[in-house]
Amino acid sequence: MKEIGLVLKVNLLSLLALPLFLLSLIFKLAQKALxxxxxxxxxxxxxxxxxxxxxxxxxxxxxxxxIGFVFALLVIGGAIIGLLFMVLAFFGTIAASVLTVIVSVxxxxxxxxFECCHSGYLYLYDICQDDIDDLQSSxxxxxxxxxxxxxxxxGLHQACVFLFSMMFPLSLIASLVFVGYSLFSVHHxxxxxxxxxxxxxxKLFPTTNVVFTVLYFVLIVIAVVVVLISLGSEWSEWGxxxxxxxxxxxxxxxxxxxxxxxxxxxxxxxxxxxxxxxCQQFMEILNGLFDNCELIYEQxxxxxxxxxxxxxxxxxxxxxxxxxxxxxxxxxxxGVMSCNTFEKNIIPLIQVAQRQEKELQKDVLxxxxxxxxxxxxxxSELDFFSGCTTLxxxxxxxxxxxxxxxxxxxxxxxxxxxxxxxxxQRRNEMExxxxxKQQFDGYA
Amino acid sequence: xxxxxxxTFLLLCCTLLISLTGxxxxxxxxxxxxxCSITVDGLPAExxxxxxxxRENLYFSLSLSGTSxxxxxxxxxxxxxxxxxxxxxxxxxxxxxxxxxxTDGNLxxxxxxxxxxxxxxxxxxxxxxxSISNGQELISYIQQSAPTEEILTSENFSxxxxxxxxxxxxxxxxxxMHFSTTETSPxxxxxVGTLVSDSDKSVHMLVKNTxxxxxxxxxxxxxxxxxxxxxxxxxxxxxxxxxxxxxxHAETGxxxxxxxxxxxxxxxxxxxxxxxxxIDPESGDRITCHMNPADDFISWFSYExxxxx
Numbered sequence: 150m151k152e153i154g155l156v157l158k159v160n161l162l163s164l165l166a167l168p169l170f171l172l173s174l175i176f177k178l179a180q181k182a183l184x185x186x187x188x189x190x191x192x193x194x195x196x197x198x199x200x201x202x203x204x205x206x207x208x209x210x211x212x213x214x215x216i217g218f219v220f221a222l223l224v225i226g227g228a229i230i231g232l233l234f235m236v237l238a239f240f241g242t243i244a245a246s247v248l249t250v251i252v253s254v255x256x257x258x259x260x261x262x263f264e265c266c267h268s269g270y271l272y273l274y275d276i277c278q279d280d281i282d283d284l285q286s287s288x289x290x291x292x293x294x295x296x297x298x299x300x301x302x303x304g305l306h307q308a309c310v311f312l313f314s315m316m317f318p319l320s321l322i323a324s325l326v327f328v329g330y331s332l333f334s335v336h337h338x339x340x341x342x343x344x345x346x347x348x349x350x351x352k353l354f355p356t357t358n359v360v361f362t363v364l365y366f367v368l369i370v371i372a373v374v375v376v377l378i379s380l381g382s383e384w385s386e387w388g389x390x391x392x393x394x395x396x397x398x399x400x401x402x403x404x405x406x407x408x409x410x411x412x413x414x415x416x417x418x419x420x421x422x423x424x425x426x427x428c429q430q431f432m433e434i435l436n437g438l439f440d441n442c443e444l445i446y447e448q449x450x451x452x453x454x455x456x457x458x459x460x461x462x463x464x465x466x467x468x469x470x471x472x473x474x475x476x477x478x479x480x481x482x483x484g485v486m487s488c489n490t491f492e493k494n495i496i497p498l499i500q501v502a503q504r505q506e507k508e509l510q511k512d513v514l515x516x517x518x519x520x521x522x523x524x525x526x527x528x529s530e531l532d533f534f535s536g537c538t539t540l541x542x543x544x545x546x547x548x549x550x551x552x553x554x555x556x557x558x559x560x561x562x563x564x565x566x567x568x569x570x571x572x573x574q575r576r577n578e579m580e581x582x583x584x585x586k587q588q589f590d591g592y593a
Numbered sequence: 594x595x596x597x598x599x600x601t602f603l604l605l606c607c608t609l610l611i612s613l614t615g616x617x618x619x620x621x622x623x624x625x626x627x628x629c630s631i632t633v634d635g636l637p638a639e640x641x642x643x644x645x646x647x648r649e650n651l652y653f654s655l656s657l658s659g660t661s662x663x664x665x666x667x668x669x670x671x672x673x674x675x676x677x678x679x680x681x682x683x684x685x686x687x688x689x690x691x692x693x694x695x696t697d698g699n700l701x702x703x704x705x706x707x708x709x710x711x712x713x714x715x716x717x718x719x720x721x722x723x724s725i726s727n728g729q730e731l732i733s734y735i736q737q738s739a740p741t742e743e744i745l746t747s748e749n750f751s752x753x754x755x756x757x758x759x760x761x762x763x764x765x766x767x768x769x770m771h772f773s774t775t776e777t778s779p780x781x782x783x784x785v786g787t788l789v790s791d792s793d794k795s796v797h798m799l800v801k802n803t804x805x806x807x808x809x810x811x812x813x814x815x816x817x818x819x820x821x822x823x824x825x826x827x828x829x830x831x832x833x834x835x836x837x838x839x840x841x842h843a844e845t846g847x848x849x850x851x852x853x854x855x856x857x858x859x860x861x862x863x864x865x866x867x868x869x870x871x872i873d874p875e876s877g878d879r880i881t882c883h884m885n886p887a888d889d890f891i892s893w894f895s896y897e898x899x900x901x902x
Contacts, residue, residue, distance in 0.1 A: 200864060200865075203857075203865070204865075341838070342837050342838045342841070342842065342860075342889075343837075343838075343841050343842060343843060343846075343850065344842040344843030344844050344845070344846070344850070345843050345850060349850075350858065351858060353850070353851055353854040353858075354853075354854045354855075354856075354857075354858045355855070358856065358857055358865075359858060361857075362857060362858045362859055365859070365864075
């Protein structure tokens, strides 16, 4: 009965999650469309300004005549013209302010709508996923297939994740295609009409007009490329968030960390054979990975405090997921495991986790170095221990950062010295605070 | 989820439902079945012999303003819609505006609506005809705009032009037509001015002050002529409405690649006008083909002499 109740619950919640997901998609689309429209409006304004500049370049006398005419008008009209300009400026300012307010309000509404729908969807998705896990571990695991709406939402979610994660490379390809097609179509149009190449055609016109025409073209192409790439990057960022949801971490790493890494070393006996030593070696590597897990977590937290990098967060979620899978497979084995099974099922995952760990450390180092260099330029230092409030936290962070900055592991000596100095200073401060507190408690 | 989020979600769902169901029939006009079929009557078959660019740019515009309601409808009849349109309107009486005709190539088309007002009733289609009031004049103008064998076989810089069906020498055009101007201010030294033909506003004489002092425009030296009507044809059939490709293509064009150009390279993009300039290496005479910012065909052309004889 309990299983049937869960199936009904999952189906009902999935049905509710679906419109929320679709609505969040609509809000996101509208938000992006508005943002990008503003970019194109700005491009149009710049092109209009360039066109005006072009006409001034083409007919400077006419422009000067125009200036002279305006000057004459000012002299004749005097205060009336001045007043007119003031009124125009006044209404122009009001119009600009009203437009800014309208755009800001529209953006806020869309952003709020997206946040509501998206967080609602994630909330329901999490519940459904937990319930599906419960059903899977129940006495009748096959009953979970009765959650048809859940599998529909899950499929849609995965399809969107796949599509969004492809957005960045797709946007790069689209940009290249757009630039190539633009050049080709211009060449094709000129070839079709004049029967000559682009350069021969442009040579026929005055240099000023050619320069401005090339500027218009470059400006439009750059605007489209920037819009395409930024859209690709933003959608793929959202894809990463959805991917994390699918992995089940969704930024809640601490809980996931405990699920992924066991508190003590895992000891599994292998059946005797030629590969026993090989398996034992990988078992040691695995225990090393489990030991390092918390250090990696500290490193990722340090980097995330400097910069919210969705790629890094997703990579860490993926890394935890790999460890979780290994742990799950090991926990299903009791006592002795055959080397063949270990080699077939566990070793490939250990190799993946090893690679992911290396990649993560590289990414963390890259982010920290970037911010350290930026801090140096501003004559300051990167705070490696921001957010550490306890002595344990401080020590844990120090150990984690030593893993990437220590000269023995190929770290940078100068940065390591800076890290050490910061650690010593912060530890002394914390220890003296603790002593003062103890003394105060004693007096009290 | 917080209460605010739940409430917002509920509101969003309601908005979605209302927008899906509530806006099913947005066109309030169509439900009355009252329509007005507007057609242009009397367009001569000879129109087909004009360049396609000129036919495509021929517009008849008309507006209908409600006298029993505050509605205002306008319609544009072009070759694309076959010079007919059906407008769904609210039943009532409407006053018919003056018919506006937009043409290129100075086509002499006069059109009038056959009714000054119409009354539309429910579920009825009311016809409204726009008739061409100078059909014969238009036919004769179009017939005179067809290039003759003589002009088609003439040399490009032979100073010949077919005007109103007759091939004539550009040198003699100043004597054959009378040109005048309303401009009263004198022409400064080195400047170019224009005089307009009294008999045809589409023909202009280009004059230049070749002296060192400012002189009245009528005393300036004739340096060429410009034409904006399709009844003027240069040798090999260059006329108003000719496409850029037919003139300037390096292999198939009549005049081939221009010597140089003025204006914007973005021809027809509505940014700036463009001019293709051809110079005869022997006589030094110059043909300029002008295109309006939004067009990729000739809207007027000029023939300037290196030496006026």
